[in-house]
Amino acid sequence: MATASQKRVADTSTAQDWRGVANEEANEVSAQAAGLLKARSRALLWSLLRPYKTVVWVLLAAIIVENIARLASPWLVRRGIDLGIPPLMHGGSARNLIATVVAMLVVLAVQVATRIYFLRVSGRIGQDVLLELRRRVFRHFQALDVTFHDTYTSGRVVSRMTSDIDAIAELMEEGFDGLVSAVLTLVGTGVMLLVMDWRLGLVCLTSLFFVALLVKWFSSESSRTFRKVRNASAQVITQFAETMTGIKAVQAYRREPRNQEIFTELADRYRGINVRSMRLFAIFMPGITLVGNLTVGLMLLIGGYFALRGWTTIGVLTAFLLYLRQFFEPLKDIGQFYNTFQSASSALEKLSGVLEQEPAVAEPKQPVGLGTVDGTVDFNHVAFGYTSEREVLSDLDLHIPAGQTVALVGTTGAGKTTIAKLISRFHDPERGTVRLDGHDLRNLSDADLRRAVTMVTQENFIFAGTIADNISFGRPDATRADVEAAAHAVGADGFISAFPDGYDTDVSQRGGRLSAGQRQLVAFARAFLADPAVLILDEATSSLDIPSERLVQRALRTILADRTAIIIAHRLSTVEIADRVLVLEHGQIQEDGSPAELEARGGRYAQLHQAWLESLG
Secondary structure: OHHHHHHHHHHHHHHOHHHHOOOOOOHHHHHOOOOHHHHHOOOOOOHHHHHHHHHHHHHHHHHHHHHHHHHHHHHHHHHHHHHHHHHHHHHOOOOHHHHHHHHHHHHHHHHHHHHHHHHHHHHHHHHHHHHHHHHHHHHHHHHHOOHHHHHOOOOHHHHHHHHHHHHHHHHHHHHHHHHHHHHHHHHHHHHHHHHOOHHHHHHHHHHHHHHHHHHHHHHHHHHHHHHHHHHHHHHHHHHHHHHHHOHOOOHOOOOOHHHHHHHHHHHHHHHHHHHHHHHHHHHHHHHHHHHHHHHHHHHHHHHHHHOOOOOOOOHHHHHHHHHHHHHHHHHHHHHHHHHHHHHHHHHHHHHHHHHHHOOOOOOOOOOEEEOOOOEEEEEEEEEOOOEEEOEEEEEEEEEEOOOOOEEEEEEEOHHHHHHHHHHHHOOOEEEEEEEOEEEEEEEEHHHHHHHEEEEEEEOOOOOOOOOHHHHHHOOOOOOOOHHHHHHHHHOOOOHHHHHOOOHHHHHOOOHHHHHHHHHHHHHHHHHHOOOOOOOEOOOOOOOOHHHHHHHHHHHHHHOOOEEEEEOOOOHHHHHOOOEEEEEOOOOOOEEEHHHHHHHHHOHHHHHHHHHHHHHHO
């Protein structure tokens, strides 16, 4: 039977409608209108390229040399026709023709050499830049607080790390080289045409007016279209990832037909936008070709007339035709570059937005050294709420001495888990301070805090890999003996040894090969191996059956000794091992004492204890 939490996953994973999409696009448009998106994306790109700025200048020089060599070829053809062939027709020397051929071979060698150098070096730099970008994005996603990840869906995270970075990779591999070469070719070809014959050159360059109209139209239309393509792509990925993440809940609530409708609608929208972008190319590319062919035809007509009149030479006319071919081909490359550039720009805007996202729980710039941790926890006038409308905790004062095991009980929403999250510093209090050994948690480094405080929840994540890998997750340097000792301490070694591969058993994705109780025992072993000074158990035994719970109860008495422990549990069998019980209501401590004392008082804890006994039947 599906749980309430599964239903929430099903609802959120299948409710990727247009409202969230529209809000995201509206935010982007607003930021773009202010120029913020482009500025921060340029800043991100420059920060990635800055370490390679010297090499980039060298690569630019290589492109320039390559293009000069390419531009020299038609000029050499003109020289060969006009100066090399006429002497041979009259029985003269072939020296000019041979010199021209040699020069063309040298030019070709320069082209090949510079091209090989550029491809090798730019390819390496491009991959280094992408590696740094992936590292930076991954590191930043890990550093962002829990609240951010609660609102920023996993599908959007996957989209940032896959399709967005792929778009930038395409720009690195094909974009800048093509753009620089196209610009150099256009400028160089225009200059060469005017130098060889300014009259024919002006005739050729008049075609630029029609080309400019095409480029202006294409850039205006494609700018909007390709941003929509990126957004639509992200929506498809998000819907797919969210559905697959919550597939158990989706199937439990028979949401497959509705999911299919949502996904089909998003995919159809993505298809429609891509078709629209292809229509732009279907007009732009043939349009450039048409203008180019008409210009070549006009040049043959006018150039032929000039040649007949003796106003120009056959070599010049031939060179003009070769240059015209070079002149219009880059315009198509510019169109393709603009497509790549728009996709990459949209991706850079999204990635730069994520990278500029400041964590709500930031690590201090100058952390205080923690040293040896005793485990004393203090709440001093702490107030906190997940929304501005309602405070979960209000002016809470609490002192937990080092080594004490404290159980938190109370109704749902009383503030038990909130206290645990504040101690773990998943959130910071709005007012007041939470202290560990007298140090404000906001002044401690993340490394010191994670070493000192470990939290085991009801839904601990089991990673793909072996059981041993999962147990040593908090201590990667732990030996196999350490891992086995931790498993033995919590009573997990029995079921682990029953597997054919023992500790080397692959648990599959999310621990699919383990039962709920087995996953929880592995999580216990992971926490105990980490050996924190403060251990928090948030409903950590709720997934265990009665025999497993009794096994863990025995282990807990040993493991929790000499460390501070906070236990949140509705099963009062777990609470009974505590030194102290706090009964919470509406974020305030209503009762405080040992389990026996509170039971004897006949208050709220006694009522909860009696209800628990009756539930056991």
